[in-house]
Amino acid sequence: MQIPSSSLAQTAELFKEIEGKVVDENNKTPLIFADIAIENSNISTVTNTEGEFVLKVPESLLGESITITHLGFEKRKIKISSIENHEKIMLSSAITQLSEVSIMANNIDARALVLETLAKKSDVYTDQGTLMTAFYRETIKKKRKNASLSEAVVKIHKQPYSNYRNDNIELIKARKNTDYSRLDTLALKLQGGPFSNLYTDMIKYPEYIFTEDDLPLYQFNFENSTKINNRVIYVVSFKQKENYNTPLYYGKLYIDSETKALTSAVYSLDVSNKSLSSQMYVRKKPRKVDVYPTEASYRVNYRTKDGKWHYAYSNIALTFKVNWKGKLFNNTYTLNSEMAITDWEIQDKKLAKTRSQLIRPSTILSERASGFSDPRFWGAYNIIEPEKSIESAIKKIQKQLKRT
Incomplete structure (x- = not known):
């Protein structure tokens, strides 16, 4: 399946990419498999093994909030417009009686x-x-x-x-x-x-x-x-x-x-x-x-x-x-x-x-x-942010592609 370059460029412009890291408020350890979802939509992703995530938000939803949930922690809601990239998002432990x-x-x-x-x-x-x-x-x-x-x-x-x-x-x-x-x-x-x-x-x-x-x-x-x-x-x-x-x-x-x-x-x-x-x-x-x-x-x-x-x-x-x-x-x-x-x-x-x-x-x-080709195709899709070792492998692949 091939997508025209012009269509890809237009699609990319309709999205804003936000990224961050979800951590435990008490000990600052990364929270793995935390749910990241855009309110009033079905768009979502999860944090990787280092607590990191990248979420592509359509322009029509930039006025919404994201919710972050994790088992054993209180849910947190943040306005998308207020999120700074590379931000650490703290979740507090849920108190169970x-x-x-x-x-x-x-x-x-x-x-x-x-x-x-x-x-x-x-x-x-x-x-x-x-x-x-x-x-x-x-x-x-x-x-x-x-x-x-x-x-x-x-x-x-x-x-x-x-x-x-x-x-x-x-x-x-x-x-x-x-x-x-x-x-x-x-x-x-x-x-x-x-x-x-x-x-x-x-x-x-x-x-x-x-x-x-x-x-x-x-x-x-x-x-x-x-x-x-x-x-x-x-x-x-x-x-x-x-x-x-x-x-x-x-x-x-x-x-x-x-x-x-x-x-x-x-x-x-x-x-x-x-x-x-x-x-x-x-x-x-x-x-x-x-x-x-x-x-x-x-x-x-x-x-x-x-x-x-x-x-x-x-x-x-x-x-x-x-x-x-x-x-x-x-x-x-x-x-x-x-x-x-x-x-x-x-x-x-x-x-x-x-x-x-x-x-x-x-x-x-x-x-x-x-x-590992056609990298522009992936621009409009939400993916699971790769852990550092996989990210390093991807970069090596991209370098090899440029050489050839």
Whole structure:
């Protein structure tokens, strides 16, 4: 998909870019995965692993405010016109009256609460079809050095939570850079791409973590509650019961105490069974190599608008050991993928006609990307601000492009 240079220039003029860093007011530490949203719109982004963000604001919304929210902190609202670039935005901790919350939680069974939450698809989640614009980034590192970087803008044709039809993803634009020398000639190809992140939406896709058969194998318990947007959030921890060896998940669910909606989840897979867990992730590998995960961590966040919740952000972090037969040393690879909804609109129409642009759940993004080119295309889109190591890699790529 090519966009004329003149159109790009016009589009760029209609946006103002603001940037900042969100930190804890008490200890000044960066707040990761904080939500940044423009009021009276569906435009949003999230902070990166260093608490930083960049938000492109249409001129028509420059008179509005942005809201910054983070689990366990008070919501803050700031007029866009008053924001200075590189500004540090402080959030104060939300005070939770644990005694009152504990009494409330003790009257509810943790397992029953989770079952109620998973069943609330049509009540508190978006019950209309939506067309979501999302930014997706996927990195592979060999030890600590970037070996592959892929980014994409996609359109998600999100089905209503009340039906069982699967979502579709339309690839708008993708770019990549891969240093195969750092991959040690191993093209570590992991299936899923953007779909892997989409499937972390456990309200839409509970079968990927809490199947009817697996639910009895989990143990659920209440932890200390917290707050977000002045609302009490129940924290439910879960793990598989003892004496059961099949890999299952463990982590925490954050559930709104009023609506019983899932606001976020942070969890990991038990990867102690190397053979079984390897089959779950690795799609292609050379015959003379063993590849198995040593860590598999997930996060999904939801956002509310007009009383309805929807999928907003997810992050997947996978670490793999790669053992070549006949070689003395092993290598460690880390794959991180994240996807953020940056805008959306209600769309009850059928799937767009551009079926050639649809990608399959088995798609490997790096095989569909066109190289790290056409940088002007990204100017009008909100993206997740890259961490310093990725930013450095991007700058190196741009320098190489200028030389060639």
